[in-house]
Amino acid sequence: MDCVLGLDVGGTNLRIAQIKIKKKPVIVKQVNYLTKDVKNIINIINKFDKKCDAACIGFAGPIVGNKAALTNAELKIDLSELKKKTNLKDITLINDFHAVGYGVPFLEKKDFLVLNKGTGFNNKVQMVVGPGTGLGKAYIINNKVYPCEGGLTVVGIEDIEDYALLDYLKGKYKGQVYYEDIISGRGLIDIYDHLEIKSNLEVNLKIRKLIKAEPVNKAKLITKYSKEDKLCDMTLRIFTKFYARFVRDSALNLISSKVYLVGGISEAIKPYLKKFFIKEFLKHRKYTALLKKVNLSVIINTDVGLIGTGAVAGKLV
Numbered sequence: 001m002d003c004v005l006g007l008d009v010g011g012t013n014l015r016i017a018q019i020k021i022k023k024k025p026v027i028v029k030q031v032n033y034l035t036k037d038v039k040n041i042i043n044i045i046n047k048f049d050k051k052c053d054a055a056c057i058g059f060a061g062p063i064v065g066n067k068a069a070l071t072n073a074e075l076k077i078d079l080s081e082l083k084k085k086t087n088l089k090d091i092t093l094i095n096d097f098h099a100v101g102y103g104v105p106f107l108e109k110k111d112f113l114v115l116n117k118g119t120g121f122n123n124k125v126q127m128v129v130g131p132g133t134g135l136g137k138a139y140i141i142n143n144k145v146y147p148c149e150g151g152l153t154v155v156g157i158e159d160i161e162d163y164a165l166l167d168y169l170k171g172k173y174k175g176q177v178y179y180e181d182i183i184s185g186r187g188l189i190d191i192y193d194h195l196e197i198k199s200n201l202e203v204n205l206k207i208r209k210l211i212k213a214e215p216v217n218k219a220k221l222i223t224k225y226s227k228e229d230k231l232c233d234m235t236l237r238i239f240t241k242f243y244a245r246f247v248r249d250s251a252l253n254l255i256s257s258k259v260y261l262v263g264g265i266s267e268a269i270k271p272y273l274k275k276f277f278i279k280e281f282l283k284h285r286k287y288t289a290l291l292k293k294v295n296l297s298v299i300i301n302t303d304v305g306l307i308g309t310g311a312v313a314g315k316l317v
Contacts, residue, residue: 003028005045005055005088006309010096011072011133012185012216014038016048017306024106025310027303034216035073042085054090056313058099058305060134062149068093072133092312094147096305097138100128100262101145102317103308104299111301112260113270116278118295120257127256128299129247130263131187135180139254143317150250151180155242165238168194182242185265188219192235201230219268226272240272244280251294252287258295262305266298273298 006025008015017030031048038044045055061071066079079091104126126140135151155177157166169177169190181187192211196203207225211232214221226232243261251259261273281296282288301307311317 003052004310004313005049005052006099006306006313007041007045007055007057008096008099008305008309009035009041009057009070009075009077010060011035011070014041014044014075015306016044017303017310018049018052019306019310019314021310021314021316025103025307025314025316027306027310030303030306035070035075038075041075041077042082045082045086045088050087053087054313055088056092056094056099056309058094058096058309060096060132060136063093063095066093090313094309094312095136095138097128097130097136098145098147099305099308099312100130100136101126101138101140101147101308102311103304103306104128104140104260105143106307106311106316107299107301107304111299111304113274113298113300114296115261115273115298116281116292116294116296118257118293120293120295121255123255123257125254125256126258126260127247127250127254128260128262129250130261131180131183131185131243131265132263133185135183135246136263137250139256141254150246151183152178155179155182156245156249164198165191165194168198179242179246183239183246185218188222188235188239188265191238192222192231195231195234195238199231199234201234203231204229207232217264217268219265223268223271236269236272237276240269240276241280244277247296248281248284248291251291252284255290256294258297261296261298262302264302267300267302270298270300 069076129137137150138147
């Protein structure tokens with residue numbers, strides 16, 4: 001099998017790539033779309049490439065049989081229809097973090113930014129986690145990937161400032177607040193909006209207008225202005241705090257030797273991850289010493305999901 005198609009379908013971006021299969025997947029050609037602009041994946045596939053007859057699709061939502069719908073967007077997929085209307089004979093549909101998990105073994109040393117050089121444990125448990133349109137997570141156990149919907153668990157709070165944010169979000173969502181309501185692209189904006197209303201911080205109207213108008217890379221923009229705008233700075237500090245708590249608790253659910261933070265938001269907020277993440281990650285009444293042993297890195301190669309789809313379609317895993 002010389003080449004396969006890989007698709008990474010998220011709530012914000014849809015990426016499709018032709019991937020050459022050697023000892024590892026190698027992306028040859030890639031096209032990116034805004035998911036909201038895509039009405040039909042069939043058209044995207046037929047327009048992109050008709051040479052490959054095998055594909056893997058990483059999809060940001062739970063997979064039920066041969067069908068799936070995005071958790072945080074309107075796009076749906078049906079494998080039976082795809083096989084009828086494309087040149088693809090062999091199609092695998094998996095969760096997007098399932099694909100990320102399978103992409104990790106094919107990365108190189110330069111693809112990782114180490115935050116905590118822990119020694120790990122005597123196990124083969126790893127975890128990939130990251131915010132995007134939602135909040136994804138998967139465990140890698142003995143080289144097998146097990147995706148989950150951890151982002152849709154109810155958020156925990158520790159102090160009065162946390163409760164103020166929770167109260168704001170409860171009003172917005174008319175009920176329970178989940179971790180991905182905070183640790184996601186929309187969560188970043190909700191934190192920003194909450195601080196604008198509740199804090200005494202001065203609002204830079206020019207920066208606010210730019211952030212509100214940015215369709216995709218809000219995290220990158222908020223990070224860019226964080227040195228000159230206190231509202232952006234505080235937004236990222238709160239976001240990083242909740243992100244670290246979620247990762248800490250998830251690492252303790254299954255004692256994970258290695259934890260990887262992934263996705264465009266994780267890459268964009270690297271300065272805050274390096275400065276604030278570890279302190280909150282290690283904050284635990286009983287298990288600080290254990291958490292210090294977790295090897296924690298940011299994956300700065302944002303193609304890891306596509307690489308994983310290539311590995312699955314190319315029968316490398």
